[in-house]
Amino acid sequence: MTEIFYVEDDSNISQMVKDYLEQRDYRVYLYETATSVKEALKRHVPQLVLLDWNMPDGSGDVLCRWIRAEWPQMPIIFLTVRNDTRDIVCGFQNGADDYVSKPFELEVLYSRIGALLRRTGKVSGSCLSCGSITVDKSRMMVFCGEKEISVSQAEYQLLLLLMENKGKTVTRQQLLEQIWDSNGNYVNDNTLTVTMKRLREKLNQPVNLKTIRSFGYRMEDIT
Numbered sequence: 094m095t096e097i098f099y100v101e102d103d104s105n106i107s108q109m110v111k112d113y114l115e116q117r118d119y120r121v122y123l124y125e126t127a128t129s130v131k132e133a134l135k136r137h138v139p140q141l142v143l144l145d146w147n148m149p150d151g152s153g154d155v156l157c158r159w160i161r162a163e164w165p166q167m168p169i170i171f172l173t174v175r176n177d178t179r180d181i182v183c184g185f186q187n188g189a190d191d192y193v194s195k196p197f198e199l200e201v202l203y204s205r206i207g208a209l210l211r212r213t214g215k216v217s218g219s220c221l222s223c224g225s226i227t228v229d230k231s232r233m234m235v236f237c238g239e240k241e242i243s244v245s246q247a248e249y250q251l252l253l254l255l256m257e258n259k260g261k262t263v264t265r266q267q268l269l270e271q272i273w274d275s276n277g278n279y280v281n282d283n284t285l286t287v288t289m290k291r292l293r294e295k296l297n298q299p300v301n302l303k304t305i306r307s308f309g310y311r312m313e314d315i316t
Contacts, residue, residue: 096120102148109199110143127155134164140210143171144172146171146180157184166220170193172195193205221256223312225299254272258312262310265308
């Protein structure tokens with residue numbers, strides 16, 4: 094399901110948008126401050142962000158710049174009462190992909206979200222998250238919170254395969270075949286065990302990475 098983070102301190106507006114979009118198969122998470130959505134983004138990356146301009150603890154243009162610097166491909170739409178030409182230009186200059194002025198029609202917002210996701214191909218294709226762990230496929234980088242983690246090629250491929258199958262158990266045999274044997278490099282079962290041990294250590298023993306004894310491994314969100 095496509096996930097959207099919406100930053101808006103007016104609960105009446107945000108709840109109206111949330112209810113409408115969730116009836117159309119989006120999952121919307123609401124945040125009232127820049128600080129709260131930054132913390133959320135460190136734990137999990139959605140497919141799109143909706144931003145208001147005025148927030149209790151900051152300005153939308155500053156937050157937009159921060160998001161764009163951290164996730165260059167993230168689709169961002171301003172949803173704000175500020176409709177002056179200078180504000181609109183400023184929004185785009187700071188990294189927004191689209192700008193919707195209040196008041197707005199929900200149907201129009203829904204259409205513009207769909208159009209932007211089609212153009213960008215959904216950021217979920219390049220960023221995968223589970224808990225505090227994020228894999229940026231476009232840059233082949235791994236993050237634990239805000240910290241970049243240095244991993245080997247085998248460790249990266251192992252984590253990537255588990256993240257791409259989040260919520261599903263991947264067998265040891267599947268991992269061996271897809272990571273090593275696909276390259277013509279036969280290895281024994283102990284290679285996977287050692288690689289997993291090193292990966293866990295680098296990621297600070299994440300609770301999201303589960304061992305299914307005598308069978309395989311699974312990445313899962315912990316609620």
